[in-house]
Amino acid sequence: MVNTFQFSPEPIDPSTLRGALADPACGGYASFEGWVRDCNDGRAVQRLEYEAFEALAVKEGERIIAEAIERFGIARAACVHRLGTLRIGEMAVWVGASAPHRHEAFLACRYIIDAVKHRVPVWKKEHYRDGDSDWVNCERCATGAPEIHAGAHAHVALPVPDYSRQSALREVGASGQARLGAARALIVGCGGLGVPAMSYLAGAGIGRLGVVDADVLEASNLHRQPLYALRDCGRPKVELAAERLRALNPAVDVRTYPVRLDADNAAEMVADYDIIIECTDNIATKLALNDACLRAGKPAVFASVYQYEGQLQVVRPGGPCLRCLWPEAVRDGLVGNCAEAGVLGPVPGTLGTLQALEALKLLLDLPGQLAETLLIFDLLTLNISRIRTRRSAQCPQHALAGDRAPSVTPESLEVEFESLHAASEAGYLIVDIRERPEQALRPAVGAPVHSLPLTELLYGGTDLPPASKYLLVCAAGARSLAAAQELRARGRAPIFSLRGGLAALDSRA
Ligand SMILES: [Zn+2]
Known part of the structure; x- marks a missing residue:
């Protein structure tokens, strides 16, 4: 001892x-x-x-x-x-x-x-003696913001939470509200995405809200995290988030985890929650949560932002996951973060709000839930792309789970080759749609390859060079198939995807 x-x-x-x-x-x-x-x-x-x-x-x-x-x-x-x-x-x-x-x-x-x-x-x-009970954390409240402390558990009668504007919806009603009251959501990351996500979920009257973040507030955060205040710089974000959320809705059981979520603690963290909202800009955290949620059979709402662009994806048990789409995205910094790349505050604000929306739709079992789709938002042009996602046979996560991906891939879009050289000989212009760091890490070899990462290809304004037919390639064939479908849907004809991606070529070499 x-x-x-x-x-x-x-x-x-x-x-x-x-x-x-x-x-x-x-x-x-x-x-x-x-x-x-x-x-x-x-x-x-x-x-x-x-x-x-x-x-x-x-x-x-x-x-x-x-x-x-x-x-x-x-x-x-x-x-x-x-x-x-x-x-x-x-x-x-x-x-x-x-x-x-x-x-x-x-x-x-x-x-x-x-x-x-x-x-x-x-x-x-x-x-209390009057039969009532309350989750409290007065020590924390008392340190920084006395006015919030007074508001959270004051002596005088306080207004009670009123959800009438949302329970008035026919699809929600009293039963939906009760469902939310019994639901537990874990917000991983209390930054630009996490702030709107957690604010709306607390306002909606979710039963328990766990907030995970190891960082302290910095002044440079505030333009995209308006829940916090300048005077709070230097204080742990989970502590500040808990104060604000309890002030917003004292009925919510807010739990704080001042830690960094990683592969070691992810399983333990998700165990106590019904739905996970992933709000970090960290690839390793996203993948750790992806894996933990699949294993625990829990849904997770993912979002990420890059400059003026945002992505939204809901991963459900049994469905396509992050690794199906980004098999090689295992290194941190593959996608730039806000600190390096810069971002306008409303960009993560919009995506975090959509994460809260999808979480509520899921918890309330509303129609129109995002499924098997990657939504890509260009918030400069306000253009939205929907990319259908599919389970990849190469995804280690599904392979580990012992089940095989169903062969739902449209045959006509996928072609097989033994090498890129053979594809080139057959008259295809080969387009590597992996992100540039992935390309640098494992260059595609064997034939001339045109480099055009997925996001630029879909709406970067960069067009493909003229050719009679195109072969899109990525690491494992999932993204290239999704991109080929999207481009076909836009009327771009002879576009094909290399089945199994570059991994399939490697295995035969
Ligand atoms: Zn997967």
Whole structure:
């Protein structure tokens, strides 16, 4: 129990904990004990419950202990937080620190308890004497924005959430509203896409909203993240998002995860939610979520933006996924992010709003849901392209799941060759539609190849050079088929797709 952070379902016993911190080199010891009090904001509290996202919370707690040891040069420190139901007067949290001198022990103790309150994902539900109950997080509210704190759980009667303007829709009604109230959505990324997505979902009265982001607010974020305020720069985005969302709708159970989602923690994160809204500009995060959602059988709404362009795609269990379309997009930075490429605020604003819309349509089971389609928005020309997506036989995600992609590909669009040389000999102009970094990474060889990435080809204003027939190639044949279908639909005739993509050629070579 030295230099650790732990949760305990049992009552905390400070005497044994204190003993573990004793050290002959230390002349000073300080501890903090937090107890359950009988009132909060004037409301009589009867008992409370603590819930935690344990694995991540312990990791973050241990990071805080290590920081305190490093920062204050203390010898030992530990923290125990209770979970479960607690009565009045019970100890909720204990922090202890021992150091050669008392001053450092006091400072470290103070640092640890403050950081635990701010950064560790623990949620508190208060049960009041009047029978009511509420998820609260007063410590966090009290730090930065007192007016929001007062608004979120004030003493005076507050207006209650009113969803009448949305439940008036025939397709929603009271039953749809109840459905939303029972639904749990996870927003991954609290930036330009996440801000509108989470705001609309909170306003709509979703039951639980998890927000994931490891970053702090920077002034350069605000033009596309207008939920936040300039004075909040430097504070963790999940903390700010939770404050604003609770102020917007105190009925929503907002849970914060101040971490970066990756392949290691994705499965655990999605487990507690019904739908995932992916709002990062990070390819690795998108792919980790794609995989975790497919395995867990949960739908996910993806969006990304690049300068004036946005893409929207909903991945459902059993349907085509991100890897079907972007098999080689495994490296970060394949698609530029806002920091490097620049973006107008309403571009992610529009896409994030559409993500909220698709999430609501899905949760309410409304007609017209986006399925098996990649929507590409050019927000300069306001041109929208729909690209039909299909499960790729080469997709490792579906192969792993043990099922084969159905052979639904229209035969007439797909052609097979043993090499690009053979295709060239047969009179095709070969067009590599992979993104340029992919092309640089694994160049197409064997014949002259015209380079024209998918997005430029579809509406970049760059036309194909004249030829009697064209062969579109990509990594595994999914994107080239989608592009060929799209171009055929636009009336561009002799356009074909290389079946299986460059991967199929490699395997025969
Ligand atoms: Zn796939």
